[in-house]
Every structure is written in C-alpha cells, then in structure tokens.
Amino acid sequence: MGKISQPQVIMPKSKKTTPAINLTEPQYYINRELSWLEFNNRVLHEACDPRTPLLERLKFLGIFCSNLDEFFMVRVAGLKQQVEAKVTQLTPDGRTPQQQxxxxxxxxxxxVKKxxxxxxxxxxxxxxxNGIYILDYIELNQKQRNYLDNYFEDQIFPVLTPLAVDPSHPFPYISNLSLNLAVVVKNPDTEEEFFARVKVPKVLPRFLPLPPELGIQHQGKPAHWTGVPLEQAIAHNLESLFPGMNIQEYHPFRITRDADLELEEDEADDLLLAIEQELRKRRMGGTPVRLEIQSQTPETVRSRLLQDLELTENDAYEVDGLLGLRDLMYFMSLPLPELKDPPRQSVVPPRLQRIRESSVNAEGLEVEEGKDFFAVIREKDLLVHHPYQSxxxxxxxxxTHAAHxxxxxxxxxxxxxxxxxxPIVNALIAAAENGKQVSVLVELKARFDEENNIYWARRLERVGVHVVYGLVGLKTHSKIVMxxxxxxxxxxxxxxxxxGNYNxxxxxxxxxxxLLSCREELGADLTDVFNFLTGYSRQKSYREIMVAPVNMRDRFLELIRREIDNAxxxxxxxxxxxxxxLVDPQIIATLYEASRAGVQIDLIIRGICCLRPGLKDISENIRVISIIxxxxxxxxxxxxxxxxxxxxxxxxADWMRRNLDRRVxxxxxxxxxxIAKDLQEILGIMLADNRQAWELQPDGSYIQRRPCEDCPEANSQKILMSMALRTVGMS
Known part of the structure; x- marks a missing residue:
C-alpha cells in the first residue's frame, strides 16, 4: 500500500562553485527545548481538533499537562541550575541557559492559555x-450541596491538615505537583488576618461524583456523570477547618519542583542503595521551579507565595479555570465507547498461530499440536509490530515459552x-525456579521508573536471578533478549x-x-553485548549490530557519508x-552535507528535531514530518x-548525544x-499520511497536513491497524 519513493539522480552543485559553509553555525539549528514545546503543542492540537473523539480530547489535555510537568521537573530545573552555577555555554543554536x-x-x-x-x-x-457535567460548587442545588457537605464531613475532613503560616509557624513544605488552597482567615475579635495552606489530598479522587439520583437529568435520563472538583468541596467547607475564624478568601495553587536525580555513581559503593536514597529526596522534591495560580489571585497572595517559594514572576503561570488538568484522564474510565476511539484489536501474526498448544485427548493423555515457538523462528526471522500485533x-x-x-x-x-x-518478570522468576540460568540487567536509572525497577530487581534476586544494575556513567537503554x-x-x-520497552x-x-531471530551472527553479537554489560569486556567490534557507545555513532556517520559519496x-x-x-549536532551537520550533495532525505520524527529543513543551499533536500x-x-x-x-x-536509539554517547x-x-520490504512499506505509509502528519518548517514551526479536495484521508495508524487485521482475515 505504501512504499518509499525511489530516489532520483540529483546532480550536486560543483564543489568548485559551491561556497564553503560552516554547518555548525547557530542559525542552522533549532533549540532543543523550543522544539519540545512545539511537540507538546501538537499534542494540545489533538485536544482541540473536533475530529478527535470527545473523551480522547480530554485525554490529550491531560497528556499535555503531564508532559509539561515532566518538562519543568527535568529540563527547566536543569536550566535554572545552570543559571545559578553561572554557566554561559551556548547551545548549538546559540542560546545561554538564561535566554532559554x-x-x-x-x-x-x-x-497554557490555549x-x-x-x-x-x-x-x-x-x-x-453529552451528559457529563463537571460543575462548579456554586452551581449545585441545595440537595446536592447537602450530600457533598455530608461527604466532606465523613470522607474528606478527617484527611485534611490545615497549616498556619505566621512567625511561630514557618511557611510549610509544599510537595511536588500538589494542589493546594491558599486561605486567608480573620480573627473576628482582633480583626487580624492570617494566612494558611490546605493541601488537596492525592489519596482522594480529584473529581467527586454525585449519586445518580442527585445528578442532572440529561435528555430525560440521569446524566452519565455529575460532580465537582475536590478542591471546591474543600473550599466551601473551610469553616470546619478554621472554627471561630472568618474565611476571607481562598485561592488554589499548584507547585512543580526539581525532580531529577543527582547521583554521583563513581562515589556510590552500592548503586541500589544510592538510588533509593535519592528517591527519598525526590519524594520530598527539590527546589521549586514553577507556581501555577488562578489569574484572579490577588497580588498580596501571589507575592506571598512567590516570596516564600523563592520564585520570580517568570516562574508563575496564570490559569483561568481548573489547575492540574492532567487529572482529566479520570474521565477516560467512563463506560462511554461512543465518545472514545473505536476498540483496538491486536492480532497474532499468522506464523505464530501455528504454535502448538497442549490439550488432553479422550484417554486423558496430553497431546500437542503444531510447531513450537522456536521452530517458527528457525524457519526464518519474524518481525513483530506493536500494538497492531499482540x-x-x-x-x-x-x-514465557523459554521459561518453561x-x-x-x-x-x-x-x-x-x-x-x-x-508477566515478563513473572516468567523470568519461573525460569529461575525451573533451574535455568537467568541474567537480567535492570536499569535503575530509568527516569521516574527507578522505584518500580528497584522493586523488581529485589524480587528477581530473591529467586536466584543474576541481577546487574548497569554500567557506571551509562544508562542501558537497549531492548534485547537472548x-x-x-x-x-x-x-x-x-x-x-x-x-520498545518490555512493558x-x-x-x-x-x-x-x-525482530525475533536465531541467526548465528546476532546470537554471537548479543553474547558479546551481555558480556560487556555484566563483566569486564571491552569489545570494540561486532559482526552485524551497532552498539552505543562503542561503534554506533561512527557506523551511522559512515552510512550517511556513503550516500553522500554515491550522490x-x-x-x-x-x-x-x-x-x-533528532538532536545530535554532528549527525545534523552530516545530514546537511548529504542534502547539499543531492541526497534525498525524509525524516519522521515524533518529538524534538533540531535540524532546519528547507534552507536554501543547506537542507533543500530534507523533509521532516511528525506524526501525532x-x-x-x-x-x-x-x-x-x-x-x-x-x-x-x-x-x-534515537539520533541524540545521550543515545549515541551515554547509553548502551x-x-x-x-x-x-x-521483512525489509514490510519496513519500507511502513515508512511509505507514514510518509503519505495526510491526517496525523505535521510538516516541520524552516523556522521551527509545524503545519498539519490536510487531505486535498479530491484526496482520501490517509491516517497511517488506521491504515496499519487495518493491514494487521487483514493478515488474519479479520477485515
């Protein structure tokens, strides 16, 4: 259906007449952080696109917000640390940390406003x-208020802890990503005003549903969902938290803190213990990096929060409405399939449908039919494509088959x-219990998954699995099994x-x-990789595979330069x-060289792209799309x-410095x-996408493709879903 267009011979400009250009100059590069913001803006567009089902639009809003949280916790926090350390080193696009x-x-x-x-x-x-009513508290009738007031007394009030702020009570610690209420109360006897903070507890649901009988009637029937945000139920019952005081005002706010691990691996005798200690610090959170507040928050409260959190006006982001929209993912749990994407069906590749399954015949004897998993792979290599295939x-x-x-x-x-x-970890445990030699490299430094990986590492060790925690200075990001x-x-x-991850x-x-294979060269290569990961191997060459940080950068550069030579x-x-x-400056500069030589280049890059396509005499032969x-x-x-x-x-591996130089x-x-033809078809289908594809412009902005008047819509993901179903006769 899709295919990669065959290249045309484009004669390069004569080397004698082509002026020398310094391809490392800043104007040829897009800033990494701004490119990421463009990616997240494309996510936001999916929430705004009326072609997206309604609850999926809420999901994309939640993803946009969640992405931003991580961006501030890691990227913005890192830039602020550089500013504090007076780092003035320029990025490839010529910006200082402060300018970024x-x-x-x-x-x-x-x-954020959008x-x-x-x-x-x-x-x-x-x-x-569509029968989903997210109400403000002031919109409730008296019966609904009575219900929520009783719910507050029974379920919410016992969990809350109001914290006063005065000379004897210092400003409390505000935990990372927490939603809070800044409350101003007045002593009716002295007319003195006090400031307090109430944390909206994460142990309770962010959105409180009303029972069906109290819900709004929608088209003559009870609505699918009626309720209010948790913080509003708390705000309208603050008298219970501050008895005898007059509630003057309250204002929601939300804090983001630095959450990146600071780990000196060279000084850590026990990497597992060192990371556990750093995780404890993360739970507390590092330095505040962002304050989210509602736009109507008065200057007195706003300046008080900024001062006590040691933030500046540039760190405050105003919101008209609810804070923390990542919690909108809650509504994806509603049983309303008509407001979501159609159900997805993953298929079993036809060759794997012949794998034998155990059964019992009339005599009670176990009978096995078909081939085993390994026989299928011995026939020839097998490509699997998720989530289209199971x-x-x-x-x-x-x-699991190997474990038993x-x-x-x-x-x-x-x-x-x-x-x-x-189920994979459970299979590894079963394999160890079955007496097999099981070795697993668990990457403890996988950001925001460290705690989960520590749990699995300990469980694996308890059953006798050989667990390795990675190499000093390198993250092990490879996805390999032998x-x-x-x-x-x-x-x-x-x-x-x-x-992708084994998740x-x-x-x-x-x-x-x-790729599933039993080719000797790949088996020998992976043996060398595992020896590199678990022992003291200094393997420098491999038969077929590329391995970072050993030979991958050089090999990719060779492959690009071979195209340059041919052109x-x-x-x-x-x-x-x-x-x-695509971030690595050396790769980008070499792609520019290829474009100048006449090489036709198409890049499909979901997120960050620091290369500028379409620049005259630089990247006229490069096109970049992103599919969201x-x-x-x-x-x-x-x-x-x-x-x-x-x-x-x-x-x-992506074409990033970290993948090529700092990861395995x-x-x-x-x-x-x-299989090569199948992969070319996948690339061709994506290059022809006119529904989810965005084209990168030379200035770093993106324009979404739209089908022309007489052209059918080509949604690459839908096409690939249909193709997978057809392979098993389901479409």
Whole structure:
C-alpha cells in the first residue's frame, strides 16, 4: 500500500562553485527545548481538533499537562541550575541557559492559555451536551450541596491538615505537583488576618461524583456523570477547618519542583542503595521551579507565595479555570465507547498461530499440536509490530515459552521500564525456579521508573536471578533478549531485538517493532553485548549490530557519508529515518552535507528535531514530518538506499548525544528481504499520511497536513491497524 519513493539522480552543485559553509553555525539549528514545546503543542492540537473523539480530547489535555510537568521537573530545573552555577555555554543554536528560560516562558504562556480556554470554553460545554457535567460548587442545588457537605464531613475532613503560616509557624513544605488552597482567615475579635495552606489530598479522587439520583437529568435520563472538583468541596467547607475564624478568601495553587536525580555513581559503593536514597529526596522534591495560580489571585497572595517559594514572576503561570488538568484522564474510565476511539484489536501474526498448544485427548493423555515457538523462528526471522500485533502473543509468549521449555538452559535480557504486574518478570522468576540460568540487567536509572525497577530487581534476586544494575556513567537503554537452547548436539541462541520497552501496558499505546531471530551472527553479537554489560569486556567490534557507545555513532556517520559519496559520483542517494528525536549536532551537520550533495532525505520524527529543513543551499533536500495520533510513535527505523543495495535497521536509539554517547543501545540490520520490504512499506505509509502528519518548517514551526479536495484521508495508524487485521482475515 505504501512504499518509499525511489530516489532520483540529483546532480550536486560543483564543489568548485559551491561556497564553503560552516554547518555548525547557530542559525542552522533549532533549540532543543523550543522544539519540545512545539511537540507538546501538537499534542494540545489533538485536544482541540473536533475530529478527535470527545473523551480522547480530554485525554490529550491531560497528556499535555503531564508532559509539561515532566518538562519543568527535568529540563527547566536543569536550566535554572545552570543559571545559578553561572554557566554561559551556548547551545548549538546559540542560546545561554538564561535566554532559554526566557524563550520557554515566551513560547509556553500562549499554549497554557490555549489549553485552559479549550477546556473551559469548548470541552466543558461539549461534555455537558453529552451528559457529563463537571460543575462548579456554586452551581449545585441545595440537595446536592447537602450530600457533598455530608461527604466532606465523613470522607474528606478527617484527611485534611490545615497549616498556619505566621512567625511561630514557618511557611510549610509544599510537595511536588500538589494542589493546594491558599486561605486567608480573620480573627473576628482582633480583626487580624492570617494566612494558611490546605493541601488537596492525592489519596482522594480529584473529581467527586454525585449519586445518580442527585445528578442532572440529561435528555430525560440521569446524566452519565455529575460532580465537582475536590478542591471546591474543600473550599466551601473551610469553616470546619478554621472554627471561630472568618474565611476571607481562598485561592488554589499548584507547585512543580526539581525532580531529577543527582547521583554521583563513581562515589556510590552500592548503586541500589544510592538510588533509593535519592528517591527519598525526590519524594520530598527539590527546589521549586514553577507556581501555577488562578489569574484572579490577588497580588498580596501571589507575592506571598512567590516570596516564600523563592520564585520570580517568570516562574508563575496564570490559569483561568481548573489547575492540574492532567487529572482529566479520570474521565477516560467512563463506560462511554461512543465518545472514545473505536476498540483496538491486536492480532497474532499468522506464523505464530501455528504454535502448538497442549490439550488432553479422550484417554486423558496430553497431546500437542503444531510447531513450537522456536521452530517458527528457525524457519526464518519474524518481525513483530506493536500494538497492531499482540505483545502478549509474541514477546511475552517467547519469554514465557523459554521459561518453561526443558531444553532452554539460559535467558539473558535487559529491562529498562516494565509494568507493575509484569508477566515478563513473572516468567523470568519461573525460569529461575525451573533451574535455568537467568541474567537480567535492570536499569535503575530509568527516569521516574527507578522505584518500580528497584522493586523488581529485589524480587528477581530473591529467586536466584543474576541481577546487574548497569554500567557506571551509562544508562542501558537497549531492548534485547537472548535465549540459549540445547538442540540435539548443538547450542542455539534465539534473540529478540526491539525498539520498545518490555512493558505490557505501554505496548498497547506505543508503536514499536521487534525482530525475533536465531541467526548465528546476532546470537554471537548479543553474547558479546551481555558480556560487556555484566563483566569486564571491552569489545570494540561486532559482526552485524551497532552498539552505543562503542561503534554506533561512527557506523551511522559512515552510512550517511556513503550516500553522500554515491550522490557525488552521479548515483542516487536516499535516506529515510524514523525516530523519536533528532538532536545530535554532528549527525545534523552530516545530514546537511548529504542534502547539499543531492541526497534525498525524509525524516519522521515524533518529538524534538533540531535540524532546519528547507534552507536554501543547506537542507533543500530534507523533509521532516511528525506524526501525532492515537498511539505514541516510538519505533526507530533507518533506511539507506546504498545505490540499490538497500539496507534497513531497527533498534532502541534515537539520533541524540545521550543515545549515541551515554547509553548502551543496540541497532540491528534487517537481513530478511520480506521483512525489509514490510519496513519500507511502513515508512511509505507514514510518509503519505495526510491526517496525523505535521510538516516541520524552516523556522521551527509545524503545519498539519490536510487531505486535498479530491484526496482520501490517509491516517497511517488506521491504515496499519487495518493491514494487521487483514493478515488474519479479520477485515
């Protein structure tokens, strides 16, 4: 259906007449942080797009807010630390840390305003039209108020702790991402005013539903949901918290703190213990970096909060309406399929449908039919594509099958992020209990998943799994599994090399690819990688795979320069690359060189892209799109035309400095021609997307594609869902 267009021969400009250009100059690069804000703005657009189902629009608002929280906790916090440390080093686009903070504020303020206007003025009325009423407390009738007042006394009041602020009570610690009420009360006897803080507890639901009999009638029936935000129920019962005092005013506010780990690995004798200690600090939170307040908050309260939190006006973001819209994800739990995306069906690849399953015949004897998992992989390599193909029936089944196969002697794998109820971890535990040699590298430094990974690491260790915590100074981000199996008189290694985490939950939401193979070269290469991860190996070369930080950067540069050489020698040059982010200045400069040589380059980059396409004499032959849709585009695919001897690769690495230099990553070539064609088809479908695709402009902005008048809509994710269903006769 889709295919990569074949390159045309474009003769480069003569080297004699082409002026030398310094491709590292700042004007050729987009700022990393501003590019990320553009990505999040595309997420916000999905919430504003009337073509998106209503509850999905709420979901995208929640994602926009959640993304911003992490951006402030990590990126803005890091920039503020650089300013404090008087760092003046310029980014590739020529900005200092202080200039970046100023530009972030400038770009972000209208986005925050747009987010809240969309919710208050568009989505809230639309929700009411569809029987979902998020009311303000003042809109309640007396019966509804009585119910909530009783609920407050029974369920909310016992949890609350009002904290006074005066000379004998210093300003209290405000926890990260907490929603709070700043309350001003007056002593009726002395007329003296006092300031207090009430935290809106996270242990209670953010939105309080009314019982159906008290809900609003919608089209002659009880509404699907009627209720109020928790903070409003608290605010209208403040008398119970401050008896004998007059409540003068209250104002919601929300705090974001620095939440990045500060870990000196070289000085940590026990990495597990060191990270646990840092997590304790994170729970408390670091320095405040953002204050969110409602726009009508008076100057006296606003300045008091800024002063006590040691923030400036540039750190305050005003909101007209509710704060903390990430909590809108709550409404996705409502049983209203007509307001959501159609149900998704993951399929089992046809080749895996032949795997034998145990059954019992009439005589009570166990009978097995079909082939086992390993026989299917021995036939030829197998590509799996999630979430279009089932993660459970492919990757999980592969590891579970290995855990219980009596001929399997060893399982080795890396775990970067995994789900809380991980069937993969349970399979590894079962494998260890079955007497197999199980080695797992658990990356404790996976940001915001450290605590979960510590839990799994300890559970694995208790059953005898060999757990390794990664390498000093490097995160292990590769997605690899190796199974060692005895077959007749030989040992055979089966591998999975993927683009995504071994996480059952995210596999339903992220698009990812994985290669299942038993090719000798890949087995030998992964053996070397695991020895590098667990021992003292200093392996510098591999048979087929690229490994960061060992040879990946150099190999990618070689592949790009090969296209340059072909183009300069009068042949065709073509590169298509799909990834999450393009940041690395050396890669970008080399892509510029390729464009100047006449190489045709298409980039599919979901998030950050620091390359400027379409610049005259620099990047005229480079096009960049971003696809934002129902699923989070997460797979990495790299295609090089190679003068007709096409090469294509998949793996865990983006073209970022951290991936190429500070992480352990694995990229594998695809040798099977059928799989290579499938991957080219996936890229072609995405390049033809005219529904979810956005085109990057030279100035760093994006324009969403729209179908022309006579063209059908081409939504790449919908097309790939339909194709997966057709492979198993379900469409």
């Amino acid at each position: 903070l100023q530009d972030i504020r400038l770009h972000l303020s209208p986005q 987010q809240n206007e969309e919710f208050e003025q568009v989505l809230r009325p639309l929700l009411a039209e 993660f459970s029936a492919t990757v999980v089944r592969f590891i 196969d009596p001929n399997v002697l060893a399982i080795k794998m890396t775990l970067y992020r995994t789900s809380g109820d991980s 199974v060692v199996r005895r077959e007749k008189d030989r040992m055979r290694r089966y591998v999975h090399i993927g683009t 059952q939950k995210t596999a339903r939401l992220y698009t990812d690819l994985g 300069q020698n009068g042949f065709s040059g073509r590169i298509v690359a799909k990834m999450n982010a 849709g129902r699923f989070l585009e997460h797979s990495r695919i790299y295609y090089f035309y190679n003068n007709g001897q096409e090469e294509i690769y998949i793996g865990s 990553e694995v990229i594998t070539p695809i040798k099977d021609q059928d």
